[in-house]
Amino acid sequence: SSELTQDPAVSVALGQTVRITCQGDSLRSYYASWYQQKPGQAPVLVIYGKNNRPSGIPDRFSGSSSGNTASLTITGAQAEDEADYYCNSRDSSGNLDLVFGGGTKLTVL
Amino acid sequence: QLQLQESGPGLVKPSETLSLTCTVSGGSISSSSYYWGWIRQPPGKGLEWIGSIYYSGSTYYNPSLKSRVTISVDTSKNQFSLKLSSVTAADTAVYYCARHFDWLLLEEGTDYWGQGTLVTVSS
Numbered sequence: 001s002s003e004l005t006q007d008p009a010v011s012v013a014l015g016q017t018v019r020i021t022c023q024g025d026s027l028r029s030y031y032a033s034w035y036q037q038k039p040g041q042a043p044v045l046v047i048y049g050k051n052n053r054p055s056g057i058p059d060r061f062s063g064s065s066s067g068n069t070a071s072l073t074i075t076g077a078q079a080e081d082e083a084d085y086y087c088n089s090r091d092s093s094g095n096l097d098l099v100f101g102g103g104t105k106l107t108v109l
Numbered sequence: 110q111l112q113l114q115e116s117g118p119g120l121v122k123p124s125e126t127l128s129l130t131c132t133v134s135g136g137s138i139s140s141s142s143y144y145w146g147w148i149r150q151p152p153g154k155g156l157e158w159i160g161s162i163y164y165s166g167s168t169y170y171n172p173s174l175k176s177r178v179t180i181s182v183d184t185s186k187n188q189f190s191l192k193l194s195s196v197t198a199a200d201t202a203v204y205y206c207a208r209h210f211d212w213l214l215l216e217e218g219t220d221y222w223g224q225g226t227l228v229t230v231s232s
Contacts, residue, residue, distance in 0.1 A: 042222040043205075100157065102155050
């Protein structure tokens, strides 16, 4: 079981805005990072820290955090954004282990 | 451009030891800025962190795997390796090696990943 909880599936109409959430006690103390994974490919970092995008990630991707919930928002979703999205942070036990959320399958309609 | 490449057997028998190596090119594994890690993904399932290592040899392991995992580093070859003992079918997964930046700092992440290698545990 994961200490970070994500909705298994979310859908969005093309061009609309979608928020993918990640819940966990550790998120009160640590930022989440977010990864996009397309079928047969390695994950790609899309957001880290408070709201940072690595070079090459479109600015339609943004991150935020409030309480025990981290969010990844895609503003103006494109067909190529259809993928699995995983959040990642530290566990809440104090051992500082890395944990991943269970993943959210995003469908762009 | 940094590249990471996993290598090792694609088939391992139950109860044996899974061994993989990650070769880093385009950058030094001895950089003080990074940790290096292993992450796996069973077919059709999510990501699971296995463990990570600093170039000095300092390691962190997933508690659920700690008794079976050893991660080591060879700075002379710019490689780090994973050994997972007493494997079962539940260890069948795509295994990724990756680079972590700003380890244990406020705005950390994992920015480079290998392509992944499928390891099947079967007799």
